[in-house]
Amino acid sequence: xxxxxxxxxxxxxxxxxxxxxxxxxxxxxxxxxxxxxxxxxxxxxxxxxxxxxxxxxxxxxxxxxxxxxxxxxxxxxxxxxxxxxxxxxxxxxxxxxxxxxxxxxxxxxxxxxxxxxxxxxxxxxxxxxxxxxxxxxxxxxxxxxxxxxxxxxxxxxx
Numbered sequence: 001x002x003x004x005x006x007x008x009x010x011x012x013x014x015x016x017x018x019x020x021x022x023x024x025x026x027x028x029x030x031x032x033x034x035x036x037x038x039x040x041x042x043x044x045x046x047x048x049x050x051x052x053x054x055x056x057x058x059x060x061x062x063x064x065x066x067x068x069x070x071x072x073x074x075x076x077x078x079x080x081x082x083x084x085x086x087x088x089x090x091x092x093x094x095x096x097x098x099x100x101x102x103x104x105x106x107x108x109x110x111x112x113x114x115x116x117x118x119x120x121x122x123x124x125x126x127x128x129x130x131x132x133x134x135x136x137x138x139x140x141x142x143x144x145x146x147x148x149x150x151x152x153x154x155x156x157x158x
Contacts, residue, residue, distance in 0.1 A: 008088035
């Protein structure tokens, strides 16, 4: 299946970019890092467990463009959409029924090979580290019925 993503309603392919994630970033449903809050004292055997929580979820989105002049709209549109501090829905084409509300956290890492080709990396963070969904039921008519059944807890209805 072809991999892509959209941010704030704009598909990166409409900007002339292709998504090429690093191998460690291909499984987007990987949970965020967890932190356990534990305390132990010198005068007490063992310790206390106060709970745990998840850190914000990090996204490293590597993209590339080919045969497109950097003098045209490609980089201008990318820098406009992925300006540091910009927040919105981040939707991956492999799981289009769910999204993350993410914020661009760092300037774009740009790597030009010449004036027509290059790659860039977008760094984003979802403060709420779990995917959200507006899908309330799954019918056989759903476009992604089989994927939804295999990868979510949404019940099938008729």
